[in-house]
Amino acid sequence: MRITVISGGLAGAQFVSGLVDQLQHSPDRAEVTVIANTGDDITLAGLRACPDLDGLLAELSDDPPATTTGVTDELTSLGVHPGWYRASDGEVAVQLARTAWLGQGATLSEVTSTLAQRRGLNERGVRLLPMSDVPVETHAVLDGEQEQQAVHVQQWRHGLGAPTATRFIVAGMDRATAAPGVLDALREADVVLLAPADPVLSIGIVLGVPGVRDALRGTSAPVVGVSPALADLGPSLAAVGAEPTSAAVAGLYRDLLGGWLAGPDDAPAAGARWTTRHVDLTRPAALVAADALALAQDLRA
Missing domain, CATH: 2.20.28 (Rubrerythrin, domain 2)
Known part of the structure; x- marks a missing residue:
């Protein structure tokens, strides 16, 4: 089974990690492609940070990077790094390597592939793709x-x-094109999952890459979204005129969804054309991912 996940943020990375853990206990072979938001990317102290890609690398790695922050703490004290972005020493090492490779002419996709191989994602059946090789912020x-x-x-x-x-x-979105493999991963998937991430600043940015939304509309795979935790999403949802409710978030994907996982007390969207299933979204990510897969497979049947 070919599963494609659109992801962003820490919650998205944790969902993907739970999905991969769940699949490792399944007798059925699965290939997972993760398309990551790169709209959060930023250059600080001359180093290219890709927070969502790096979060996925860390969550999916069997050998997570060092979590101390000595390098950024020292850079901040020297006045060349903002105190509001505290990258771990392991993340700084990744940023150094990424910046060097990009400077040598490698694409973000190529850099990401090298880092994913280093972290052992290939052995876990995971392919990690940036949404675009064009810098987008x-x-x-x-x-x-x-x-x-x-x-x-x-x-x-x-x-x-x-x-x-x-x-x-x-x-940069006006110049962006989908990274190699992104559109095919959506078109050829058996299941597409929208991770429980910010629908405006994570999933929504990926959907804004030319061709991505059309590929999702055209895929034969069921598209299942997972309602994110809403406590911190008020500001981003307000900017697009949406209420901080599960139904409002689902409405942002109204042209794409076949299924939606919502919390037990979440009201369904009025006039929804998709199937809503109510589950406990506070359980471990592997169990929520299993529910998403089960809904997708029911929709395929």
């Missing part, structure tokens, strides 16, 4: 006293505490 537009200001979404989230944003803009 999301910014929040904030109202100032006299004029609006755009700040990188990482600074907006971690440095400013996610204040009210007028809108989000995605620098």
